[in-house]
Amino acid sequence: MVYCDSKTGVVFPEISYGFYSVFAELYALDYDTIPLEKDWSIEYKKYCGANKTIVIANPNAPTGLSLTVYEIEEILKSNKDNIVVIDEAYVDFGGKTCYNLIEKYDNLIVVQTFSKSRSLAGARLGFAIAQEALIADLDKIRFSINPYNINRLTLVAGRAAIEDDTYYKENCQKIIETRAYTTNELRTRGFEVIDSDANFIFAKHDAYSGEDLYLRLKEKGILVRHFSKKRIGDYLRITIGTKEQMDVLIGTLKEIL
Amino acid sequence: MVYCDSKTGVVFPEISYGFYSVFAELYALDYDTIPLEKDWSIEYKKYCGANKTIVIANPNAPTGLSLTVYEIEEILKSNKDNIVVIDEAYVDFGGKTCYNLIEKYDNLIVVQTFSKSRSLAGARLGFAIAQEALIADLDKIRFSINPYNINRLTLVAGRAAIEDDTYYKENCQKIIETRAYTTNELRTRGFEVIDSDANFIFAKHDAYSGEDLYLRLKEKGILVRHFSKKRIGDYLRITIGTKEQMDVLIGTLKEIL
Incomplete structure (x- = not known):
């Protein structure tokens, strides 16, 4: 500014x-x-x-x-x-x-x-x-x-x-792989997921509102980001963690959906 | 502000x-x-x-x-x-x-x-x-x-x-003692020294200008603070270090004066 x-x-x-x-x-x-x-x-x-x-x-x-x-x-x-x-x-x-x-x-x-x-x-x-x-x-x-x-x-x-550049490059690579894995998993479960270049994905489900999913996940101890702003209110921003963490998310979503 | x-x-x-x-x-x-x-x-x-x-x-x-x-x-x-x-x-x-x-x-x-x-x-x-x-x-x-x-x-x-409060209190106590020691030493060498409550002393010499002393000390690798501002230009602000460091200062001043 x-x-x-x-x-x-x-x-x-x-x-x-x-x-x-x-x-x-x-x-x-x-x-x-x-x-x-x-x-x-x-x-x-x-x-x-x-x-x-x-x-x-x-x-x-x-x-x-x-x-x-x-x-x-x-x-x-x-x-x-x-x-x-x-x-x-x-x-x-x-x-x-x-x-x-x-x-x-x-x-x-x-x-x-x-x-x-x-x-x-x-x-x-x-x-x-x-x-x-x-x-x-x-x-x-x-x-x-x-x-x-x-x-x-x-x-x-x-x-x-x-x-320690090598360490961080490997880390990024892992996150990119886990992002691809999570994107696929969510798509097979009815999510529309935007192809992301970042360490998060932006996704919405056809049958559940963003807020609803956010609250249900929160109840189970999983925090994702929900924005109340109009156009993006249907979506969740999900940060990519380790593969194990994403499996917990995917497993929990299976229970919820 | x-x-x-x-x-x-x-x-x-x-x-x-x-x-x-x-x-x-x-x-x-x-x-x-x-x-x-x-x-x-x-x-x-x-x-x-x-x-x-x-x-x-x-x-x-x-x-x-x-x-x-x-x-x-x-x-x-x-x-x-x-x-x-x-x-x-x-x-x-x-x-x-x-x-x-x-x-x-x-x-x-x-x-x-x-x-x-x-x-x-x-x-x-x-x-x-x-x-x-x-x-x-x-x-x-x-x-x-x-x-x-x-x-x-x-x-x-x-x-x-x-x-680690005790450590710092002891440190302050040491600085207070070294300050008293340095103040006395400088006074016996023709300095006017203000009684200080801080971790520095403010001192001027009767026969040498602040800038002159600052430059001579700097030549010998000792940094003290000199202010070019009018009224305080005659003075040096000398930070209190360890007793050994102050002895180097005092020794160097003996050579200079």
């Missing part, structure tokens, strides 16, 4: 990470949201020439759907005077990072986190990649309002996580 | 922790500073009925001088409609905390840190104590702009530090 002011608004998908609208409201930004398509995808053309700061989670949450690098480049090309923030929180689970475009586009900023594929949600650690001038702007804000935003313990944990 | 707005300004001592004025400027607050007395002390009467938010470091930096709890209570009494922030970053080295006044005064907020007496400067961890309503205000700001401001690693480190 650093790249917005009273003259420059921001636009992001109507259904996406909830904090975008929270922050946009907090800072009283002029913000627009663009509805997702019928198939839950983001139509990149709707962001071309937007003339606002653009924020897109890729893959998007809670759908798990990705834009291609080509589509992101089209958005960048047509918004030369606007900043495009690509939030790659979930990119390591099957999406494709666009950070190679940074060399070519001075209006691109890619953000990633240690909270997902690097298993360090408790560290609250993330980072931004962009050309020098954009990073300098971020630093200016940081040094002004929160100069010591990352402490030494966290830096050490982050460095260790990066050094 | 949460407790200021376009109508409510802030006041703090002219010579104090540098971030007060940095933040006041950043948020474009209407701020005043009150000069210290000739003897470097804070005259509490100058803060009575100030009709602004008041921020006082107690002990103050870089002087190391404290207000008494009585004096703080007088400030609180005469500013019922204004928030008084007492920054007790250095209180464990000989100052007296005023947190017992919190029960009686809903306009008092006491802040402390793990960076000094608890040896966790790298953790960037601190806390505020006040009546419920004030803390709720702080939380409102926190949840709005930085909801995950303290991560799990840091919480664990902080908890461990509190559990």
Whole structure:
């Protein structure tokens, strides 16, 4: 939101990470949201020439759907005077990072986190990649309002996580496999499941409402995410755990359905 | 600075922790500073009925001088409609905390840190104590702009530090003794040293300028703090280390002087 002011608004998908609208409201930004398509995808053309700061989670949450690098480049090309923030929180689970475009586009900023594929949600650690001038702007804000935003313990944990790259790549691979397994199992049990590039799946059942399933699973000690927002209220966002955990979920669903 | 707005300004001592004025400027607050007395002390009467938010470091930096709890209570009494922030970053080295006044005064907020007496400067961890309503205000700001401001690693480190209270009390006691030792040694070598309640001393030499001594010590690998600001430019702020470290300082000063 650093790249917005009273003259420059921001636009992001109507259904996406909830904090975008929270922050946009907090800072009283002029913000627009663009509805997702019928198939839950983001139509990149709707962001071309937007003339606002653009924020897109890729893959998007809670759908798990990705834009291609080509589509992101089209958005960048047509918004030369606007900043495009690509939030790659979930990119390591099957999406494709666009950070190679940074060399070519001075209006691109890619953000990633240690909270997902690097298993360090408790560290609250993330980072931004962009050309020098954009990073300098971020630093200016940081040094002004929160100069010591990352402490030494966290830096050490982050460095260790990066050094242990193999471990995390294997972990991601396992999650991708378990995601495919869970997707299939749920589909054979009457669920419509969106093909996900993230460490969660977005699924709805033909015969049960999202809220109903959420509450029944909760009763059995299984927490999945249900959103009360209109269009996505029928769905559940189910985070992929270990295969054993997913088997518990599938077994419990068998009892419920 | 949460407790200021376009109508409510802030006041703090002219010579104090540098971030007060940095933040006041950043948020474009209407701020005043009150000069210290000739003897470097804070005259509490100058803060009575100030009709602004008041921020006082107690002990103050870089002087190391404290207000008494009585004096703080007088400030609180005469500013019922204004928030008084007492920054007790250095209180464990000989100052007296005023947190017992919190029960009686809903306009008092006491802040402390793990960076000094608890040896966790790298953790960037601190806390505020006040009546419920004030803390709720702080939380409102926190949840709005930085909801995950303290991560799990840091919480664990902080908890461990509190559990190990004896260790830190002994440490503070050692620093207090080394401070007395260093103060005496410097005084016998022509320094004027202010009696300090903090983990540093503020000292000037009759024959050498602060900058000169700072640079000569730096040449020998000893870092002390020199401020270029006018009135305090003659002084050095010397942090108290181990007795061995202070002996190196004293030995080096013998060579220089």
